[in-house]
Each structure stands twice: as C-alpha cells, then as structure tokens.
Amino acid sequence: MNIYLIYFLLWFPMVVLAIINGFIREKLYTRFLSSLGAHQLSTLSGTVIFGVYFWLTTANWQIDSTKQALLIGLMWMIITLLFEFIFGHFVMGHSWKILLSDFNIFKGRLWVVVLIWTAIGPWFFYSLEK
Numbered sequence: 160m161n162i163y164l165i166y167f168l169l170w171f172p173m174v175v176l177a178i179i180n181g182f183i184r185e186k187l188y189t190r191f192l193s194s195l196g197a198h199q200l201s202t203l204s205g206t207v208i209f210g211v212y213f214w215l216t217t218a219n220w221q222i223d224s225t226k227q228a229l230l231i232g233l234m235w236m237i238i239t240l241l242f243e244f245i246f247g248h249f250v251m252g253h254s255w256k257i258l259l260s261d262f263n264i265f266k267g268r269l270w271v272v273v274l275i276w277t278a279i280g281p282w283f284f285y286s287l288e289k
Contacts, residue, residue: 162220162221162231163231166220167234167238169220170234170235173212173239176209180201180205180208181201183201184200199267199269206272206273213283213284217281217284225282225286228282233278236274236277239273239274239277244258
C-alpha cells in the first residue's frame with residue numbers, strides 16, 4: 160500500500176484524539192482555569208498526545224526520507240485545516256470569524272502550535288530514528 164495513503168488513513172485517529180483532548184478540556188481544565196487558560200493547556204496536552212501518536216505511527220509505518228516525512232506532515236496539516244474549517248463552520252455552525260480567532264496568537268490563542276506540530280511531527284520522529 161502507498162505510504163501516503165497509509166498516512167492519510169492514519170490521520171483519522173488524530174480526530175478522535177483531538178475530540179478526547181477537547182472533552183478533557185471542557186470537563187476538567189475549565190473547572191480550574193479560564194476559557195483561555197483551558198485552551199492553552201489543551202494545546203499543550205494536545206501536542207503531547209499527538210507527539211506520542213506521531214512516535215507510534217512513524218515507528219510502525221516506516222518513512223523513507225526527509226522529503227516523505229515533510230510531505231506527510233504537510234498533508235496532515237492541510238487535512239486538519241480543511242476539517243477544522245469545514246466541520247467547524249458547516250457542522251458546528253461556528254462563524255468564520257470565530258474559527259479564524261483561534262489563530263490569533265496575540266490574544267493567547269495557540270491553535271497554530273498544533274498545526275505546526277502536525278506539519279513537522281512526522282519529520283521530527285523520522286529524524287530521531289535516523
């Protein structure tokens with residue numbers, strides 16, 4: 160099976176992990192932190208969860224080159240962005256303004272960190288194994 164197809168399919172469990180992380184944020188973090196603080200802690204926990212997932216996937220499905228690792232990360236980031244905007248707007252009913260506000264790092268919104276990690280994570284763990 161084509162490595163890009165494998166990694167495309169391996170993107171879908173990331174949605175489940177993100178939903179679990181969001182559930183934890185809403186049920187636990189918001190009890191003790193402001194909405195922004197909970198968002199920021201959730202960003203940290205999400206990057207750790209994704210990091211473990213990236214490590215497991217790259218250990219089990221061999222990436223052959225730096226270029227391949229970067230293309231997989233770019234593919235994951237693009238799919239994540241498409242999902243975030245399409246699902247967020249058309250299913251969850253969030254306005255474009257609300258969706259874009261998650262990218263405002265000057266207001267403490269750290270969603271872009273997750274996107275960057277998603278883009279470079281496969282390369283990072285590929286590099287560790289070389």
